[in-house]
Structures are given as C-alpha cells and as structure tokens.
Amino acid sequence: MTSDSRFEPEELFWRARIFDSLSYPSVVIAPDKRLVGANKKFYDTYKLSSEDIIGKKCFQSFLYKDTPCDSKDCSISKVLENKAMHTYTVKHQYKWEERVFSPIFDDEGQVAFVIFSIRDITRTKSLENQLIGVKEFISRVIYSSASAIVAADRAGNIELMNSVAKELFGDYNGGEGKIKHTEQLYPPGKAKEIMKMLRNEKIGGKGKLLIPRTTIVNARGQEIEVEMSAAIIYDDTGEESATMAIYNDLKDKIKVERELKFTQKQLAQSEKMASLGQLAAGVAHEINNPLTGVLFYASLLLERQDLDEGAQEDLRYIVEDANRCKNIVKSLLVYSRSADSNKNIIQINEIVEQSLKLVRDQKKFRNIQIIRYLADEMMLINADTNKLNQVVINLIINAADAMKGSGKITLNTYKDKLHKKVFLEVKDTGEGILRENLSKIFDPFFTTKEVGKSTGLGLSIVYGIIEEHGGKISVKKTGVKGTSFILEFPLFIPEEEGLALCRPF
Ligand SMILES: Nc1ncnc2c1ncn2[C@@H]1O[C@H](COP(=O)(O)OP(=O)(O)O)[C@@H](O)[C@H]1O
Ligand SMILES: [Mg+2]
Missing domain, CATH: 1.20.58 (Methane Monooxygenase Hydroxylase; Chain G, domain 1)
Structure with missing residues (x-):
C-alpha cells in the first residue's frame, strides 16, 4: 500500500474510492492466481460477497477447476510475462464482453497484481456489425454499378476499381493491377488538369465536376471517349481525403x-x-x-x-x-422523272448483260477488263429495262473515265431474301472520288471532267431512275484503289412464291 504521507487527505479520499467507483466489474489477482479483491460492481453484478472469492484461486472461482490452466492459455501468465496489458473478446450468451487484464506494478517495476476487468461491449459490437453491413452494402452497390467507378487517395494512388472500371481500362486478366495511379487513366497531363478543374468552384461547384465528353486511356494505350463525373471526398474536418470518378463509355451513344x-x-x-x-x-x-x-x-x-x-x-x-x-x-x-416509264418484271442479271452488250465494242473499253459475278438465282425486279440499262451504262462509263481507259470493272449481283432486296455493285480500279466531292456527285451538272466533254448529268439521271424504282444508290467505298457504287432494289416476289412461303407445310 502507498504510504499515507505521500498524499494530501483529498487525494487519499478519491484514491481509496476509485476502485469501487469503476463502472465495470473488476477483480484483483495475485501472481499466484489468488483472488485478493474485487470492486463493488463485481459483487453486485455477480451477486457474490468477498467470502465467496477472496483467497480462492481464479481457476477455482471462475472455471470451477482444481488445477491451473495451461500457461499458454492463461491471461494472468501473459501479463506477468510481458508486463503489459492483455485483452480478448468473448460472446457470452447474448452479450459481447471485452476481458482486460492490466498489470499493477510495484516500486521495482515488477507485476505485483493483475486487475481483471469485464467490459460489456455488446453495443459497440452491434454498431461495429452495422458498420460492416453498411460497408458491405456500399461495396456491393459500387461493384454492381453499370458505370465504371474508380477511387484514389489524395496522392492519386488508385484504391478501388469496380469490375466495369477494370473492363473499361483493360486492367483485368493479363493486365491485372497494371494501373496504379490516376495519371495512367488519361492522356499525358490530363489528370492534373482534371484535379485543377475539380478544385475550381466555378466549374461544377466545390469538389465536383461533370465532363459530358472526354478521353481516357486504357491499359493498352488506346483512347476511349467517355462521359465522366468526378468528386473530391472530404473528411469530417473538411480536409480532402480521396477522389472518385464515375465513367460511362460513349461507344454506343457515338x-x-x-x-x-x-x-x-x-x-x-x-x-x-x-x-x-x-x-x-x-x-x-x-x-x-x-x-x-x-x-x-x-x-x-x-x-x-x-x-x-x-x-x-x-x-x-x-x-x-x-x-x-x-x-x-x-x-x-x-x-426529274417526268419521262414516261415502262416497267416489267425482269432478272437483274439480264439488265447487266444487255447493258454490257451495248458498250462492249466501244473504243473506250478496249483496254478494260470487265468481270461479272452474277449470282445464279432468281433476282426479279420491277424495272424499266431501258432506263436501268442507262443506269448501268452511265456507271461503267464513269468507271472507265476514272481509270483513264485501262483497268478492271467488276459487276456483282446478289440478293438478301430476308429483307427482300436485290443488289448490284459496280466496282472500278480508278482514281477514286475526292472526299469533298462526295456530296456533290449526284447533283445535276456537277462534273470534274473537261468542260464540253461531259455534261455532269450522268449520276443525277442515275439517281432519278433509281428513286423511281424505289431503290437506293450510294458510294460504298472510294479511294486511290478505286470506287464501288452499290445499288439496291426491292426484290419482286411472284404471288405463288409469296403464298408458298406463307404455307405452313
Ligand atoms: N467511278 C467513278 N470514279 C471516280 N469519280 C467518279 C466516278 N463516277 C463519278 N465520278 C465523279 O462524279 C462526277 C459526276 O459524274 P456524272 O454525273 O456521271 O457526270 P460526268 O460523268 O459527266 O462528269 C464525275 O465528274 C466524277 O468526278
Ligand atoms: Mg458520267
């Protein structure tokens, strides 16, 4: 016991009462495991008196055993050995308890006694469980989001990437974990620019940013267009603690x-x-x-x-x-479709053959190879043969002009039965059409040929005739290797065939 002379009466008073005033049950145990005292809370809680415990060994009183516990399981031994506090938690019926063993040192610094306190932590534990539940819920929300979510610490080190983000940035399978820093998510210099905008209150408000269209870079270095929103996460004191960004791939929208x-x-x-x-x-x-x-x-x-x-x-x-x-x-x-038209049901291949017969012997085609890939099936259309001949002739004359008299023209017919369409493609190995002229070639009088040599009416007439047939014409491809025009007509289905298709058997 401490000598009285060391303390003033007031201090002596509170020191004497402190043990009994503790709000959790506590027992003092000697190194030989003897119980030497307990506080009022202990006796009240467990409905015991000093006679029940004083002088008894802890294993006798608490575990109803005659022999001490193995020293490796004994908390008293641990405190004696380490001269430090030892704790563990147990679930005791419906309660959670934290059991704390604290050393009481003598003047030589040896452990003279051990105070064993029992703290009810049921409420803390339940809050902890609730917190774990909330954390798990938030994590499930993040991981099941259809948007890519990335969170980083203040220094930009990535701490979280949900599966959509991993897929968007290509940081999965072989590339697992390649992306470590936010700078890797953008083209050079962009991450800093985004952070600057995030902190600028005039753009999107404090700590918030919405960019409807921007570019990110995936693990393979490819650029991807995305919509992004970002935010700074602040802690309770208002300090920046992290940043997060949500990305949506704009591929489909584009x-x-x-x-x-x-x-x-x-x-x-x-x-x-x-x-x-x-x-x-x-x-x-x-x-x-x-x-x-x-x-x-x-x-x-x-x-x-x-x-x-x-x-x-x-x-x-x-x-x-x-x-x-x-x-x-x-x-x-x-x-302008004012001329009379005379339509019949005809095989598209026949029109191609007829047109070729008309031009074949012309001087213009002497050094030109004409190849036909005409599908060997019924491809009927309702057409004015003369006008469609004019279409084919116009297209192959243009092709010959673009090839300066020598090269290869390919005529290809086929059908799409499902969509009831017949196609004719006219492909040449000519000089191609300049991008800036593409929107003008069907205009009347537009020509790039010598004045007086050509009227520039050819393709506009072709366009008119195709429209008159309920079809479409477009440039499928053009470039220095040549041009291909594609013509599309409605497939004519004879009545019997149509009925046959409708029959159930
Ligand atoms: N197969 C083609 N290859 C390259 N350019 C073409 C082709 N067909 C048409 N053109 C371009 O479209 C323009 C308009 O064609 P068109 O209306 O037939 O008039 P024209 O043949 O009298 O010039 C041509 O002057 C040419 O520049
Ligand atoms: Mg022409």
Missing part, C-alpha cells in the same frame, strides 16, 4: 449519333435532289418549246435551195447544237 447524322445527311440529299428535280423539270419544259421552234425553223431554212454553202453549213451547226440541247433536255426530264 454510334447512334453517327447513324443519325448519316440518315440526316441522306434525307437532306434526297430533299435537295427532289427540289433540283422540280427545278430541272421546269427548266426543261420551258426550253423544250423554243428549242422545238429553233429546230423547226432551222430545218425549214435548210430545205431552201437559194442559200449559199456557207449559210447552209452554219444552219447545219445550228441544227446539230439544237439537237444536243434537246438531248440534254431529255436527260433532265428523265432525271
């Missing part, structure tokens, strides 16, 4: 946007063609009448015998040029 743009472009093109068609039809009609007059009176004049040779020659030029004009007017009327 694809839809591109398709929409393409459709809009096609719509704009057909609208333009329709208005040009009306204009052309109007002009053609207007010119047709005076032109007929010019031709009529010039022909009349030509019949006069009293004109000299020179005048007659001039008149022949007038008639010749007026006839050229008439042909152009005729072409314009075809383009």
Whole structure:
C-alpha cells in the first residue's frame, strides 16, 4: 500500500474510492492466481460477497477447476510475462464482453497484481456489425454499378476499381493491377488538369465536376471517349481525403449519333435532289418549246435551195447544237422523272448483260477488263429495262473515265431474301472520288471532267431512275484503289412464291 504521507487527505479520499467507483466489474489477482479483491460492481453484478472469492484461486472461482490452466492459455501468465496489458473478446450468451487484464506494478517495476476487468461491449459490437453491413452494402452497390467507378487517395494512388472500371481500362486478366495511379487513366497531363478543374468552384461547384465528353486511356494505350463525373471526398474536418470518378463509355451513344447524322445527311440529299428535280423539270419544259421552234425553223431554212454553202453549213451547226440541247433536255426530264416509264418484271442479271452488250465494242473499253459475278438465282425486279440499262451504262462509263481507259470493272449481283432486296455493285480500279466531292456527285451538272466533254448529268439521271424504282444508290467505298457504287432494289416476289412461303407445310 502507498504510504499515507505521500498524499494530501483529498487525494487519499478519491484514491481509496476509485476502485469501487469503476463502472465495470473488476477483480484483483495475485501472481499466484489468488483472488485478493474485487470492486463493488463485481459483487453486485455477480451477486457474490468477498467470502465467496477472496483467497480462492481464479481457476477455482471462475472455471470451477482444481488445477491451473495451461500457461499458454492463461491471461494472468501473459501479463506477468510481458508486463503489459492483455485483452480478448468473448460472446457470452447474448452479450459481447471485452476481458482486460492490466498489470499493477510495484516500486521495482515488477507485476505485483493483475486487475481483471469485464467490459460489456455488446453495443459497440452491434454498431461495429452495422458498420460492416453498411460497408458491405456500399461495396456491393459500387461493384454492381453499370458505370465504371474508380477511387484514389489524395496522392492519386488508385484504391478501388469496380469490375466495369477494370473492363473499361483493360486492367483485368493479363493486365491485372497494371494501373496504379490516376495519371495512367488519361492522356499525358490530363489528370492534373482534371484535379485543377475539380478544385475550381466555378466549374461544377466545390469538389465536383461533370465532363459530358472526354478521353481516357486504357491499359493498352488506346483512347476511349467517355462521359465522366468526378468528386473530391472530404473528411469530417473538411480536409480532402480521396477522389472518385464515375465513367460511362460513349461507344454506343457515338454510334447512334453517327447513324443519325448519316440518315440526316441522306434525307437532306434526297430533299435537295427532289427540289433540283422540280427545278430541272421546269427548266426543261420551258426550253423544250423554243428549242422545238429553233429546230423547226432551222430545218425549214435548210430545205431552201437559194442559200449559199456557207449559210447552209452554219444552219447545219445550228441544227446539230439544237439537237444536243434537246438531248440534254431529255436527260433532265428523265432525271426529274417526268419521262414516261415502262416497267416489267425482269432478272437483274439480264439488265447487266444487255447493258454490257451495248458498250462492249466501244473504243473506250478496249483496254478494260470487265468481270461479272452474277449470282445464279432468281433476282426479279420491277424495272424499266431501258432506263436501268442507262443506269448501268452511265456507271461503267464513269468507271472507265476514272481509270483513264485501262483497268478492271467488276459487276456483282446478289440478293438478301430476308429483307427482300436485290443488289448490284459496280466496282472500278480508278482514281477514286475526292472526299469533298462526295456530296456533290449526284447533283445535276456537277462534273470534274473537261468542260464540253461531259455534261455532269450522268449520276443525277442515275439517281432519278433509281428513286423511281424505289431503290437506293450510294458510294460504298472510294479511294486511290478505286470506287464501288452499290445499288439496291426491292426484290419482286411472284404471288405463288409469296403464298408458298406463307404455307405452313
Ligand atoms: N467511278 C467513278 N470514279 C471516280 N469519280 C467518279 C466516278 N463516277 C463519278 N465520278 C465523279 O462524279 C462526277 C459526276 O459524274 P456524272 O454525273 O456521271 O457526270 P460526268 O460523268 O459527266 O462528269 C464525275 O465528274 C466524277 O468526278
Ligand atoms: Mg458520267
């Protein structure tokens, strides 16, 4: 016991009462495992008196045994050996207890006694379990999110990547764990820029950032377009403790946007063609009448015998040029669909063969190889043969022009029975179409050829005829290796065949 003279009466008072005032049950045990005292809380809790325990060994009182426990299982031995506190937790019926064994040292620093306290930690334990539950729930939310989520510490070291993030950044299977720092997620310098924006209150608010479209880099160094939102995570004191970002791959969105743009472009093109068609039809009609007059009176004049040779020659030029004009007017009327059409059900291959017969012997095709891959099946279309011949001829003349007289033209037909379509592809090995001209080639009078040599009406007439047949024409591919045009027509299905298809057996 401490000598009284060392303490003032007040201190003596509280020192004497401190043990009994402890709010958890405590017992003092001597090194020989003898119980030498217990506090009031202990006696109250376990309904015992000092006679029940004082002088008895701990294993007798607490474990009802006659022999001491093995020293490796004995907490008293541990405190004596390590001269330090020892604790463990046990579940005792519905309660969780923390059992604390603390040394009481003598003046030489040896363990004179051990205080054994029993603390009820049921509430702490239940809070701990709740916390674990919440943590598990949050982790499940993060890991089952359809968005990629990445979290990093203040220094940018990545601490969490959910499975979508691992997949997006390619940091899985072979690449497991390759990405360690946020700088690896972006093109050079971008991570710092993002952190700067995150801290700028004027962009997205304090510690928040939303970028509708930005670029990230995956483990293979490929750039990917994403939508991203990022946030700084603050601790209770308002200090930055971590950052997190959510990414959504824009691949599908971009694809839809591109398709929409393409459709809009096609719509704009057909609208333009329709208005040009009306204009052309109007002009053609207007010119047709005076032109007929010019031709009529010039022909009349030509019949006069009293004109000299020179005048007659001039008149022949007038008639010749007026006839050229008439042909152009005729072409314009075809383009604007005003010319009559005469449709029949015909095999598309037959149209290709007929057209080739018409051009085959022309000088232009002498050094050109024409290859046909015509599918050997029924590919009927409802078509005006003459007009479609004109289409094929126009396309192969253009192809020959683009190849400067020598090369290879491939004509390919096939069908898509499911979608009821018939296709004709015309491919050449020519110089290709410049990107900036692609949107103009179907315009009337657009030509890149020598003035006077070509009218620039060919493809616009082709476009008109294909539209008239309920089909489509487009440039499938073009470049220095050549160009291929693809034509699409509705497949004609004879009635019996249609019925046969509908029959159940
Ligand atoms: N197969 C092709 N290869 C390269 N350019 C082509 C091809 N077909 C058409 N073109 C381009 O489209 C333009 C318009 O064609 P078209 O309407 O037939 O008029 P033209 O043949 O009288 O020039 C051509 O001048 C040419 O620049
Ligand atoms: Mg042409």
